[in-house]
Amino acid sequence: MVNFQQIEVILAEDEEMFREMALPNIIEAGIAEDKIHIAEDGQEAIAHLDRLQAQAAPGTVIVMLLDVRMPVMDGNKCAQTVQESVASGSRAACPFMICCSANIREVAETSSGDFHMTMPKSFSPSSVAYCMTMAFN
Template identity: 35%
Template sequence: MFITKSIYQPKVFDVLMTISEKKKVKLNKNRAQYDFSGYKVLLAEDNELNREIAIALLKIAKLSVDYASNGKEAVDMFLKSIEGEYAAVLMDIQMPVMDGYEAAKTIRASEHPDAQRISIYAMTANTFTEDVSAALSSGMNGHISKPINTVALYEAINESINKEK
């Protein structure tokens, strides 16, 4: 089989979401309990398709999303944000310009009022113990594996929001 046309990424995303929805009936019931209206997260993800999928999953839970294409952009956006603007930062690890570990360290070392409070989660396919340890050592609060486990993602954000209260 050959593909004779170029593939438009949003169309691929729609197909993947349709397939995953058919296989995850239980997850749909769990999704309904998450309503993060009024909260915003910062997503750092350089891969366009991964970013589109993550944004779609976050919007299902009624989150507002700002996104950056690399760690440096994420740091700059965080530093320009007002206190309490973001409920959490979701950080890919392998990105150009500045990786997720360095971005997390830079955020934690900053003078921003939320630098120590904000929950930062690694989002990566690397799930070995040393990868999780590296994320925690860089100042991240946790690790969400890719492909994204939706319940784990929502639970991490829920934990972050409840930590603020």
């Protein structure tokens, strides 16, 4: 059985409305609120990732929910940057990265393939729970 207490979630979303809708659904899916880290763009998400990877206990799974369109660094660029740092050896482990978008067609057309899966906005607690379970596989 999957232990959601081992999951740290980075939610990268620039629109406050979507953050406010997503947060309760992530909590209802079984993720503790203190395990959810909010970023307003991809750069903040990477900063959270760096901190979490440095401090995480063994067995911790890090999941990044990345909005496709954000200022400063969008979700595609963030996922690409993380994958490149893993490939170069400068990052030991790759988090489970989920692309989140209100426009799934756009995701299919623009995604660089660096995501592990895609989830449409706004998502339900059951879809969050499914994605968190997939992060363990």
